[in-house]
Amino acid sequence: MITLKDIQKAYRIHDIETVALDSLDLTVNQGDFVSIMGPSGCGKSTLLSIIGMLDSCDSGSYRFLDLNIEAYSENQLAKLRSRNLGYIFQSFNLVDDLTVAENIELPLLYNKVGKKQRRARVQAIMERLSITHRANHLPQHLSGGQQQRVAIARALVIEPKLILADEPTGNLDSENGTEVMRLLTELNQQGTTIVMVTHSETDAQFGNRIVHLLDGKMISRQPKVVLSEVQYA
Template sequence: MITLNSIEKVYQTSTIETLALNNINIDIKKGEFVSIMGPSGCGKSTLLNIMGLLDEPTKGEILIDQKHVEQYTDKALALLRNQKIGFIFQSFHLINDLSVLDNVEIPLLYRNSSAQSRRDAAREALEKVGLSNRMKHFPNQLSGGQKQRVAIARAIVGKPDIILADEPTGNLDSAMGNEILNILLQLNAEGCTIVMVTHDESMAKKTHRLIRLFDGTQVY
């Protein structure tokens, strides 16, 4: 489903060159739930952004469903992201001026679908994460756990094959963090492939496989 071959990422300024990722080789199979762990600054989020086609590697190959994406145009990459990948961020990235329902609907605005079908899909996604009673609320009226559930609903509203979650429980207490993990485990049981960056070893152990990074390099 996601294959990374010999991935290298270098950030360069006029005065310094930083090697963020070095010779990363990963194959994520369809239906897997994989965790990525490592100390702060080791390249976890950079790796997730490259998997999600939000960032380009300096060197190496990316394959999605065995198709090379290096030659895709920006428009083709955006379409692939929208149709194939759902993103969940630690800081939620909700728009405070929009209702919960409107926030969840956002990914569908880039598809050629009717307003009614977008609304129906957003309602269905919110019901799936247990927030059907909060559709008309605004993000600043929600708890941290509720905001993250809205973010998950937004990630799944387009029925993506892949979910990339960057520290989805990082801003939550342990009880709410476990609730969020259980939602992700259920989505995975239903067939969604999930890659999750986490600092929580106990949560990582509940996933199928753990990839460790240290200073931008895989630890085997």
């Protein structure tokens, strides 16, 4: 699904250059759940932005769904993102003055899905995530765990091939964090590919592969431990 080869990315402010990614290689297969770990500033978020086609690399190659996207225009990238990628953020990124149902519906509006189909898909995903009773509530009237469920529903409603999650439990207590991670695991077991950035060793173990970054370089890959051995702190 994803093949990154010799990826270089640096940011320049005045005369100072900061290397974010340095000769990085990464392959993600269909059905993987990859956890990306490392200290702040190691390049995790930059890597996720490049995978999500929100940023571009300075050099190297990126293939998504066996497509070489380097020559794609921004409009072509936007269409590819909107049809294939779901995003889950630490800060939820819900629209405050839209209801739960309206927030979930947004990606379908962008993809010009018909009204009848939009309503059916929004209803189905709310039922799947047990938030139907919150359909007409505004985000500020929900708990953190409920808001993250809405964010996950919004990511899933387009039926994406890939979910990108950036610290999805960072603003949640341990109980809601565990619930979100179990939900992501369930989605992965149903066939959705997930790439997640996290600082949490516990969250990382829910993936089937852990990638460690340091100073923009991949320093190790390791399989997960048996989930029965993981206890959420």
